[in-house]
Amino acid sequence: MVIDATAPTPRRRTAAPIVRSRPLHEEVVDRLRDMIIEGDIPVGERLHENNLAETLNVSRTPLREALKLLANEGLVDLLPGRGARVSALSAEKVGELFEVVSGIERLAAELAATRMTARDLERLKRMHDKMAAHFAAGERHEYFALNHQIHVAIVVAAKNETLASTHAALMVKARRGRYTALASEERWKEAMAEHEALMEALARRDAKRAGDILFEHDRRTAETTKEMLEKTKRAG
Amino acid sequence: MVIDATAPTPRRRTAAPIVRSRPLHEEVVDRLRDMIIEGDIPVGERLHENNLAETLNVSRTPLREALKLLANEGLVDLLPGRGARVSALSAEKVGELFEVVSGIERLAAELAATRMTARDLERLKRMHDKMAAHFAAGERHEYFALNHQIHVAIVVAAKNETLASTHAALMVKARRGRYTALASEERWKEAMAEHEALMEALARRDAKRAGDILFEHDRRTAETTKEMLEKTKRAG
DNA sequence: TCTGTGCATTTTGCATGCAAAGCGTCAACG
DNA sequence: CGTTGACGCTTTGCATGCAAAATGCACAGA
Structure with a gap:
């Protein structure tokens, strides 16, 4: 594209001062x-x-x-x-992603159980209660948002930045395509109960149990998601 | 350094055909x-x-x-x-890195125990025996190389590419500065025994036990490494 | 009609140009 | 003697130019 002097191209941005804070x-x-x-x-x-x-x-x-x-x-x-x-995101890739996330979050729960501050625990409890309220009200969208926040908060409470950034990197890919759905009311109720148990274990600072619960919770979520994906694929 | 016009700069590469396979x-x-x-x-x-x-x-x-x-x-x-x-790599960062790796490898061992093929197991056994020989001969360098290969092989045997690439990305950083050392003969012997137990658990395809052993093994390695790093820091 | 070949166009990959921001220096001033 | 601010060199960040590779298309031959 040759720049026409009579019609100065508007995308020539050099003139604007480089006062950009971010590159x-x-x-x-x-x-x-x-x-x-x-x-x-x-x-x-x-x-x-x-x-x-x-x-x-x-x-x-x-x-x-x-x-x-x-x-x-x-x-x-x-x-x-x-x-x-x-890039295409196959069902297999999503399955792999969830699998790795479950490993990360298990460790996060274990570490959080021993390292989180009283403040961290309070904050988690508040989020959990709010999520429970959304569950009771049947508000899926709000439930999902808080659910994700809680998972992230647990990772953060583990006090390991490398763990947190690894988790975040994986979640970016996992969340692509909104694979955040509950196949059934049944599974939703189950998931809520698992969160309940997780909170209890964290409050007791029972690292092993918290880790196991979250690991299992993630595994089931992955299972449900995979089923949903395959159903969607067959349907589409 | 100013390029001398009498000696035509060799770095002008435009002339060379772009028959590069890789960017x-x-x-x-x-x-x-x-x-x-x-x-x-x-x-x-x-x-x-x-x-x-x-x-x-x-x-x-x-x-x-x-x-x-x-x-x-x-x-x-x-x-x-x-x-x-x-970037500087602080002792804390290294600690974090090892912590995350231990979480990844625990999952890898669990998955490998159930998913690895007979061939995978054979290969692991061969590497393990070779490593044991290097241990017996007191050949640290060769021991380290094989040790790393075995850890990687277990991750690969888990049949999850996302897990493998996450692990590889972390290991690149962890291996910076050659943080692969054994503080003592004692710890070396211990580590070798842990590998022994790990192989046994894998051979029995005992996922839980294999995972626990590798997790604990990594935790101890991390502990030793951290001690070494702090000693070095104080000394230097 | 199908397949293969040559040409034109498009698009990538890299090199380079240029303006602005960073950084050091030095002198004037308090 | 310490502080501040103007000036100039250095280095970054981005835009653009240009050659090679890829792609599409037409057309000839089977």
């Missing part, structure tokens, strides 16, 4: 990640550097840096010489 | 990662884009892409507007 490529990573997770960019979609750069109003350089990072995260596949596309 | 930035990531892990680039060292690009014989673009990826891996810190430097 542009980070911005782009976040925006693209959101778009992929939210499904705004469908799976398999080709990511043209020129088009995308124009859409996002950045030049190809930061965009390329962002694509590389997303490829590293596993959200896009980079075919050498043939561009990038949104 | 240049990957090459650069691997080379830099090795250099950092091997300690060729000391911790805290500033990574100048111009200098490094010249040293590695690439232009700044692929180098910048590589630096971003390494930052993502946690090997370098990217100070916005102020370049990149090799």
Whole structure:
């Protein structure tokens, strides 16, 4: 594209002062990640550097840096010489993801049981009670949000940043496609009971039991999710 | 360093056909990662884009892409507007790393116990016997190499690629600075006995026991390593 | 109609240019 | 003697240019 002097291209951003607090490529990573997770960019979609750069109003350089990072995260596949596309997330991959998460969260629960502060426990209890209320009211969406927050809070209470960031990285992928659903009322009730037991174990600071409960809880959630996915696949 | 016009710069690579199988930035990531892990680039060292690009014989673009990826891996810190430097690896971080690895490997052992093929088990046994021989001969270096291979092999035998790549990513950081040492003959003997027990549990396909043994083994290794690190720090 | 080959276009991958932000230095001032 | 601020060099961050590779398409031959 040759720049026409008579119609100065609006995407020439050099003029704007670089008073950006964050580097542009980070911005782009976040925006693209959101778009992929939210499904705004469908799976398999080709990511043209020129088009995308124009859409996002950045030049190809930061965009390329962002694509590389997303490829590293596993959200896009980079075919050498043939561009990038949104990576497919197979049922198997999702199963693997949940499996690893269950391992991480088991450890997190064990560590949290011994390391969390009284404040951490209070906070967990408050979230748990709120979630229980949403459960009682049958408010699925709110329940899900809090459920996720609780899982994250337990990981954080384990006081291990590496554990937390590893967990977060996995969750980004796991949450793609909104695989957060309960197959049945039955399973929902069960899950709620498991959370109940987990809270109790944490309150007693029973590391082993808390770990086992969360591990088993995650395993069942994974099971349910896999069933749902396979049902959806057969249906679709 | 100014390039002398009388000696045409050899780093002008545009002329060379792009018959590279791998993209240049990957090459650069691997080379830099090795250099950092091997300690060729000391911790805290500033990574100048111009200098490094010249040293590695690439232009700044692929180098910048590589630096971003390494930052993502946690090997370098990217100070916005102020370049990149090799990240420090504190004793705490190493402790965290080992902790997460122990969680991953516990799950791996459990899964491997149920999923590994007869071939996998055979292979593990061979490696284990070889390692035992190195132990008997007092060959630490060879012992370490095989020890690492066995841990990796168990993770692979778990048949979960996500687990394997998560583990690999953590190990890259954990192995930085050669934190692979045994504090004492005593601990070495103990570790060998733990491996012995682990192999037995795996052979019996006792998932729970295999997981517990490896978890405990990793915890103790971490403990020993932390002690060593602190001793080194005090000494240095 | 199907398949293979050559050309034109598109798109990637890398190099380089350029403006702004960082950083050190040194001098003027309190 | 210490502090501050202006100036210039250095380095980063981004935009853009350009060559090679990939892709699509037309067309010829089977």
